[in-house]
Amino acid sequence: MFSFRRTAPRPAGEDVFLTIDGAQVRIRLRRDRRARRLTLRLPADGGDPVVTMPVGESVAAARRFVSREQAWLAARLKGRPGVVPFTDGAIVPFRGVDHELVHRGRARGTVSIEADAFPPRLCVVGAPEHMARRLTDWMKRQAKADLLAAVERHAGRLGVAPAAIHVRDTTSRWGSCSSSGTLSFSWRLVLAPPDILDYVAAHEVAHLREMNHSPRFWALVHELTPNADPARLWLRRHGPSLHAYGQSQAG
Numbered sequence: 001m002f003s004f005r006r007t008a009p010r011p012a013g014e015d016v017f018l019t020i021d022g023a024q025v026r027i028r029l030r031r032d033r034r035a036r037r038l039t040l041r042l043p044a045d046g047g048d049p050v051v052t053m054p055v056g057e058s059v060a061a062a063r064r065f066v067s068r069e070q071a072w073l074a075a076r077l078k079g080r081p082g083v084v085p086f087t088d089g090a091i092v093p094f095r096g097v098d099h100e101l102v103h104r105g106r107a108r109g110t111v112s113i114e115a116d117a118f119p120p121r122l123c124v125v126g127a128p129e130h131m132a133r134r135l136t137d138w139m140k141r142q143a144k145a146d147l148l149a150a151v152e153r154h155a156g157r158l159g160v161a162p163a164a165i166h167v168r169d170t171t172s173r174w175g176s177c178s179s180s181g182t183l184s185f186s187w188r189l190v191l192a193p194p195d196i197l198d199y200v201a202a203h204e205v206a207h208l209r210e211m212n213h214s215p216r217f218w219a220l221v222h223e224l225t226p227n228a229d230p231a232r233l234w235l236r237r238h239g240p241s242l243h244a245y246g247q248s249q250a251g
């Protein structure tokens with residue numbers, strides 16, 4: 001229960017298309033009850049640019065706004081890291097270390113790590129069209145194993161026990177703790193350095209004792225991990241880029 005919470009603005013029913021540097025760019029229009037003015041942003045997960053509109057604003061006004069912001073958008077799109085799909089040759093972080101993805105024929109099996117190579121390799125076997133799915137499933141299993149170990153360690157220190165632990169592909173939060181004591185985490189934490197995953201596990205375990213972000217809660221977190229402050233900073237800076245890997249959640 002930290003980081004940003006994504007509100008769910010409603011689609012305005014129309015998208016705007018612009019031609020920027022010869023490529024057609026779709027800009028999605030979203031109405032948001034809380035919006036006071038038109039804003040344009042680029043989602044960190046590599047998805048289409050989004051214009052957020054106040055409820056009463058017209059689509060025509062949104063179009064004029066977008067054309068006024070065209071130069072800004074073009075500059076931002078140029079400097080933006082692209083989406084990195086799980087395909088042969090892609091460089092993908094795993095436990096904080098960049099790995100090269102290598103497709104290894106149609107043999108049976110799953111994913112193996114060649115740690116001696118430079119960069120180290122994540123080798124995925126099977127049909128190429130199943131590579132992304134296979135690697136994603138494997139990443140989720142590694143994430144779950146790492147998170148179970150971290151949660152068990154932290155929970156043991158506090159003398160608490162979660163009701164259940166889920167690993168999901170959440171885009172809005174790295175972890176959460178329900179009132180019934182169920183902890184949920186994003187599998188993408190396994191892409192980050194181990195200290196980061198460990199901090200998120202400690203944070204959610206601390207919520208089993210303190211269901212708030214009070215000074216008492218933060219004291220518990222600091223008792224569990226010395227990494228809380230640098231990890232929060234890391235997540236703020238680099239967390240959004242973790243959503244660029246594998247299957248895009250955009251849409």
Ligand SMILES: [Zn+2]
Binds near residue numbers: 002213
């Ligand atoms: Zn929290």
